Amino acid sequence: MKTNKQNLPDKNGFYGDFGGKFVPETLMYALEQLETTYTKLKDNNEFKEKFYSDLSEFVGRPSPLYFAERLTKHYGTGSIWLKREDLNHTGAHKINNTIGQILLAKYMGKKRIIAETGAGQHGVATAAVAARLGLECHIYMGSEDVERQSLNVYRIKLLGAHVHAVNSGSATLKDALNEALRDWVTNVDNTYYIIGSVTGPHPYPMIVRDFNSVVGEELISQSKELFSAMPDAIVACVGGGSNAMGAFYPFISMNETRLIGVEAGGEGVETGEHAAPLNDGIPGVLHGALSYLMQDEKGQVKETKSVSAGLDYPGVGPEHSWLKDSGRAEYVAVSDDEALRAFHEVSELEGIIPALETAHAFAYLDILMKEYDSSANIIVNLSGRGDKDINTVAEIDGIKL
Amino acid sequence: MNRLTETLANLKQQNKKALVAYLVAGDPDIETTIDLMHLFVEAGVDAIEIGVPFTDPIAEGPVIQRAHDRALKNNISLKDIYSMVEIFRNKDSSTPLILMGYLNTFMFHKKIIEENKNSAIDSILVVDIPGELNLNDYGIKSSSINTISLISPTTKQDRIESIAKNSSGFVYYVTLRGVTGASNLDSNEISNNVNEIKKHASVPTLAGFGIKSASDASLLSKHSDGIIIGSSIVQMIEQNSVTKEFDRIREYITEIKQAIS
Known part of the structure; x- marks a missing residue:
């Protein structure tokens, strides 16, 4: 979790011309809350120790x-x-990020975890860390991916999480993300959204990058x-x-x-x-x-x-x-x-x-x-x-x- | 003067609540959308919100998502929507028109928006930009359109203030945590938040998302300067998109209109 001397993103979440926070208003507060929490914890020794010891012992x-x-x-x-x-x-590498984000979720007192997944690796990694903390977990996955990654779908279910097949649009990762965002807008008070890549609104691209x-x-x-x-x-x-x-x-x-x-x-x-x-x-x-x-x-x-x-x-x-x-x-x-x-x-x-x-x-x-x-x-x-x-x-x- | 600002001011003067109705342009086709817009006005709608179809409408529930998909099958672009509005304006030069959509589509059509031929469009609502910002911040400059900002139940006090001040036309209060068409209205929360917005906004505050029945409408209009209805109408459009018999929509709008007067 070192910061690079490039020192990006800027305070608005931009990397040069790219990045930012383009979400429905309902999510703005949740993103601010997440940024505040992360900023506070990322240099905290206890948090870092926990992150690295989980990476060593669980991963x-x-x-x-x-x-x-x-x-x-x-x-x-x-x-x-x-x-x-x-x-x-x-x-896969996906677990590095979920180990970090589940600690943020726990710190923020969120009881419900959601995530999107394409290949299923992020779904499995999220379900695993949620199971470890006994948190309710919902994974959104395009129905086309549910089919081509059936092994991972079953792994997610074995880990106690719920898989929601998404039929809208192209029924792949992009649509799973749409649906996860809709879930988050609806359940924002008790739900932590673990985004699985360096995408999404600020601060996610920064957080996922740092953990990975x-x-x-x-x-x-x-x-x-x-x-x-x-x-x-x-x-x-x-x-x-x-x-x-x-x-x-x-x-x-x-x-x-x-x-x-x-x-x-x-x-x-x-x-x-x-x-x-x-x-x-x-x-x-x-x-x-x-x-x-x-x-x-x-x-x-x-x-x-x-x-x-x-x-x-x-x-x-x-x-x-x-x-x-x-x-x-x-x-x-x-x-x-x-x-x-x-x-x-x-x-x-x-x-x-x-x-x-x-x-x-x-x-x-x-x-x-x-x-x-x-x-x-x-x-x-x-x-x-x-x-x-x-x-x-x-x-x-x-x-x- | 901007039609929206004028209409809302007139309603306020007469102590009346505004009724805004939503549909998606090109659902099920452009001709029907134009007919429906005229029907809305005849039935008592004060302003029309035109949904600009987008492939990834993250703020929409399943009903409006399907409407976006139907419109996209017809290849509707923002350019087609401006042409559609031109036809609508031949018969109706007074009803305020608001475009509601996602930033990507608007950024792609800067020129058309800036041109806004004959000032046909009065206002633009971008669902996925922070409320303190408006189209100007994304390089789209037009004096003939105003920007409607959204405030939600999770917006904190300091931001309510800056967003309310930034909004022109009206402030759109999202009544619930959720996507369009959801149903979990909390009357107390709504009244508290709308009162807070009114302290800071120089424009009216309208409430939308989650209004289904006449009693929802009546309740929300008590707290606000007007209401916005969307999913319930879009559902009726979907159900009758083959026969194109839309009498039920006319009845529904009349019912809602009575409930808020």
């Missing part, structure tokens, strides 16, 4: 920075290192220890952008490290059928923040396309928009096919089945590794494990389980 942090020997050989250039967020309890930046902080010390230098590049997939933001944030002022976000190219960015707003979007307002957004010529939000439920989102966290425009980070996209190929390749070469989201980051190594020689150290943020995606991949491969 299993720190996660290893692992040398990917066969993948490195496969490309034959720089060393590839994997930040093993897939080894976290519940199987434990990943980047560990990377700094692990890089020193393992290869005595800062990495040449960090590669992470970007949907809303929480795993990337957590890895990137502590490195923002270290210009020697390239920060590369990989968006979901779906059928290919040129086809328009994708979920890559930083590559092919225009600034707009969705879910409380101004950021790059996939929208049509009438200002309506476009439906997205990605094989990965967790990246299937038309918006992106405002700080990523700022990092893009300021030139500090690069944002690229890979297609469904490329991600699927990487999914299989990493599984076979490294003995690790990555999440389909993460497979996007791996797929970009095909291009990136050509730019480096053997002295380079490249980190891939292995944001989650792929068990949840097995049904999807089997179906694509024509295999009946």
